[in-house]
Amino acid sequence: MxxxxxxxxxxxxxxxxxxxxxxxxxxxxxxxxxxxxxxxxxxxxxxxxxxxxxxxxxxxxxxxxxxxxxxxxxxxxxxxxxxxxxxxxxxxxxxxxxxxxxxxxxxxxxxxxxxxxxxxxxxxxxxxxxxxxxxxxxxxxxxxxxxxxxxxxxxxxxxxxxxxxxxxxxxxxxxxxxxxxxxxxxxxxxxxxxxxxxxxxxxxxxLKEDRNSYLKRQHFVKKSFMVNKNMAMCILDEEHYERKDLAVIAEELLKFDDVEASFVIGRLDKETVYISARSIGKIDVEQYMRKLGGGGHTTDAAARFENQTIADVKNNLLNILNGE
Ligand SMILES: [Mn+2]
Incomplete structure (x- = not known):
């Protein structure tokens, strides 16, 4: 340096x-x-x-x-x-x-x-x-x-x-x-x-955030579910979000018991679905994102998909997480 x-x-x-x-x-x-x-x-x-x-x-x-x-x-x-x-x-x-x-x-x-x-x-x-x-x-x-x-x-x-x-x-x-x-x-x-x-x-x-964005985030956190006992996944609705909205939810999910990696899937615009992945460091989320055409870092990775549905992206991700 x-x-x-x-x-x-x-x-x-x-x-x-x-x-x-x-x-x-x-x-x-x-x-x-x-x-x-x-x-x-x-x-x-x-x-x-x-x-x-x-x-x-x-x-x-x-x-x-x-x-x-x-x-x-x-x-x-x-x-x-x-x-x-x-x-x-x-x-x-x-x-x-x-x-x-x-x-x-x-x-x-x-x-x-x-x-x-x-x-x-x-x-x-x-x-x-x-x-x-x-x-x-x-x-x-x-x-x-x-x-x-x-x-x-x-x-x-x-x-x-x-x-x-x-x-x-x-x-x-x-x-x-x-x-x-x-x-x-x-x-x-x-x-x-x-x-x-x-x-x-x-x-x-x-660092304070407004109450509405907090409540909206909690709503999605509540709907998240576990995959393979140590990963959390959260699927957003069809509204358009910014990448950072997905990242913030992924980071929040890491705070919970047993969650070593988290994946949040949401839509950025009409054509684009996005996955934001985070890890506390034991699981390499980059390798999963790379398999889906994305990239990033061990603890912080992402992938984007053009013209696919949220359900398709979710299924592809689940297949990869399950080692299929
Ligand atoms: Mn920075």
Missing amino acids: ETMFKKLTTLIRESDNVMIMAHHDIDMDAFGSSLALYEIVKSFDKNAYVFLENLKDNIAINHALECLENSKINISFLDEKNYIEKKKKNSLLVILDVYKQEMLEFPDVVTDFDHIVVIDHHVKNNKIQYPTLFEYISPDLSSINEIMVNYLKYLNKTVNPVIATIMLAGIEIDTNQFNVKTTDKTYEAAAFLTKIGANHILKQEL
Whole structure:
């Protein structure tokens, strides 16, 4: 990691300014790490910017933005149009918590940059479709915030307590409350953030969800059933869901007795059915998803199906889980 930090520091220092972009439907890990890098770039007396789309339904991030505002922390945000005014020939674009172009906050913007760095912790199945100066993709790491904490330590810098709180919330979300991909280094990162002032009450507030989405999730959790004594499966209705809705249910199922792996099947749109699979680490869910044409990580994998019914996908999955 230190070699990467060294390279990144040199690049930041050589650039006219730094623009930071994460994924569409930004979450606490992507947002917290963007803010951390923003502060780091600023501390080098360079201008920094964070790409952010219009966040209508993202309650958590809106709450985080309010906290930043109340603490008088001014972040310069950009969208896919106004970045042109700030973009210089030698601007560096740092992409965090994502590498796939179609999942970026503003996918078309990348083609405009000659200097791009990618820092991600998602499993890389495909080649990156745009040219990069370098990429650092480490699927075993809990979160981008863990990387940013190490970068802060490497530089001997800190961030504002509100940003530290958002970063801590990001680690908590990405590790499913310190359960998945959590190592001693993850706890050390959390300890560092606490030491520099992360507020645990504010963190809990940031992680609150609205009552309706909770109740809806409980409804599906109730309808879940066990497969092979140690796996839980949950089949959603025909409504359209986001991938993260499925992931959250899969993570919730892991909290129950005897559940070592969980599979949630739901519809993303008219054509697409999706499986989100999670494991506490004993069962390799990636191998199951790979058999269905998907992929991922031992503890975190998925597969998508075009033009199949939920019932077909369920049967195929059951056959594979039963070793047929
Ligand atoms: Mn992440």
